[in-house]
Amino acid sequence: MSLWERHGFARLMDWNMRGPATGRLRAAAVAPAAGDVLEVGFGTGLNLPYYRDSVRSLTALDPLDALRERVDARIAAARVPVRRVLRAADGRLPFDDARFDCVVTTWTLCTIPDVATALREMRRVLRPDGRYLFLEHGVSDQPRVARWQRRIEPLYKRVAGGCLLTRHIDALISAAGFTLVECERWVEPGPRVFTAMVRGSARP
Ligand SMILES: C[S@@+](CC[C@H](N)C(=O)[O-])C[C@H]1O[C@@H](n2cnc3c(N)ncnc32)[C@H](O)[C@@H]1O
Numbered sequence: 001m002s003l004w005e006r007h008g009f010a011r012l013m014d015w016n017m018r019g020p021a022t023g024r025l026r027a028a029a030v031a032p033a034a035g036d037v038l039e040v041g042f043g044t045g046l047n048l049p050y051y052r053d054s055v056r057s058l059t060a061l062d063p064l065d066a067l068r069e070r071v072d073a074r075i076a077a078a079r080v081p082v083r084r085v086l087r088a089a090d091g092r093l094p095f096d097d098a099r100f101d102c103v104v105t106t107w108t109l110c111t112i113p114d115v116a117t118a119l120r121e122m123r124r125v126l127r128p129d130g131r132y133l134f135l136e137h138g139v140s141d142q143p144r145v146a147r148w149q150r151r152i153e154p155l156y157k158r159v160a161g162g163c164l165l166t167r168h169i170d171a172l173i174s175a176a177g178f179t180l181v182e183c184e185r186w187v188e189p190g191p192r193v194f195t196a197m198v199r200g201s202a203r204p
Pocket residue numbers: 013017040041042043044045046047061062063064087088089090105106107108111112113161163
């Protein structure tokens with residue numbers, strides 16, 4: 001992880017990804033989470049205020065260890081017990097099969113380099129009756145916007161911690177063996193290359 005990712009980008013991400021608009025999306029995305037939850041791409045803990053009492057424990061996985069005081073304060077204020085695991089998701093996860101009731105990702109599948117492996121691992125550690133909840137951005141359904149996404153992606157990913165703009169998120173989730181239960185796509189206000197959203201849930 002570069003110095004920019006660890007310090008500069010982490011600050012930018014934390015500033016850019018909080019606020020009422022993303023808060024509403026986060027609240028809706030994580031509301032169904034229950035039991036033992038694994039959040040992949042925990043970032044700076046911006047989902048923590050939105051987990052409900054139905055969550056027994058949160059395992060927060062991310063290779064990024066930045067803004068430590070701020071993240072520790074968020075963990076201390078959370079109403080669920082949090083265990084941090086500082087490692088990447090695109091290798092063998094250090095958890096038994098079927099260990100979790102729920103897996104959550106928000107704005108993370110865009111960034112994990114080997115996203116296919118990460119999704120397969122997330123599926124492995126989910127109980128057969130568990131749920132994967134996702135809130136992500138990806139490639140636009142509009143060909144003109146998608147062309148712009150492809151054009152700017154090589155430069156954008158260098159400054160945005162590896163974030164790719166052109167991933168087909170629901171196709172990747174299905175390709176990993178998940179069955180989509182709900183899947184909604186929409187466009188958020190803002191520059192369209194960044195705002196093609198997808199959210200939903202899947203079973204393993
Ligand atoms: C755009 S940020 C989103 C952070 C957080 N999920 C949120 O909603 O605020 C993407 C996150 O993915 C994490 N990430 C990057 N590569 C990863 C990997 N291989 N495995 C797990 N997380 C990764 C980054 O460190 C970063 O925290």
